[in-house]
């Protein structure tokens with residue numbers, strides 16, 4: 001597996017999509033084997049599935065006293081580089097949304113990496129799944145890692161979409177990183193009426209209109225690719241790379257994180 005460490009601290013600053021205030025995050029190298037930690041207002045917690053405190057429209061990590069929202073796109077970039085030892089310090093309530101994709105994080109971190117040993121991958125021993133009638137995520141043991149996502153928004157211009165990503169043989173930067181956050185126009189109206197998505201704009205989200213999109217697509221199947229990016233980011237909460245095939249159908253953060261929790265529980269049981 002691709003494993004690197006950061007050679008210096010890298011910072012990102014910009015609006016947070018949910019509250020709309022300016023946030024800053026710095027990602028610094030951590031001691032070898034320390035894992036990834038997040039700090040805000042003097043509180044600190046490990047970036048693992050157990051630190052997830054909320055899953056409404058984005059992944060929120062915290063420790064009961066304070067929290068940080070929208071961690072998934074930064075985590076997807078860190079996962080793609082195999083950076084698992086780092087200290088993330090956040091000034092504000094969210095990780096900046098930047099352009100709504102993981103590309104600014106990839107481009108910002110890429111110049112400051114060097115190969116380094118990383119944690120052993122989590123090797124899935126048997127099938128695991130989570131979900132309900134509408135949404136499913138299935139993970140199967142495999143000698144290679146592969147993420148696959150299927151979406152279906154009948155009656156919209158999204159329609160049916162699929163995307164896949166194999167970390168060992170494909171470029172995250174080209175295949176998933178540019179895919180942007182998206183929302184249906186009617187969802188945007190509802191979110192705004194609830195005082196949510198205050199930092200959302202056409203600069204950081206792709207809005208799905210009745211007859212097209214708010215801006216030209218960067219990639220085909222861009223929505224499925226973005227969901228696949230979210231899945232990669234949420235599975236960073238395993239604290240190590242994954243060796244498995246993961247199939248997600250109409251899922252989301254709630255189920256991605258549920259799968260990560262189940263995998264970590266199983267790992268702990270096998271170890272014990």
Ligand SMILES: [Zn+2]
Nearest residue numbers: 072181226230
């Ligand atoms: Zn996302």
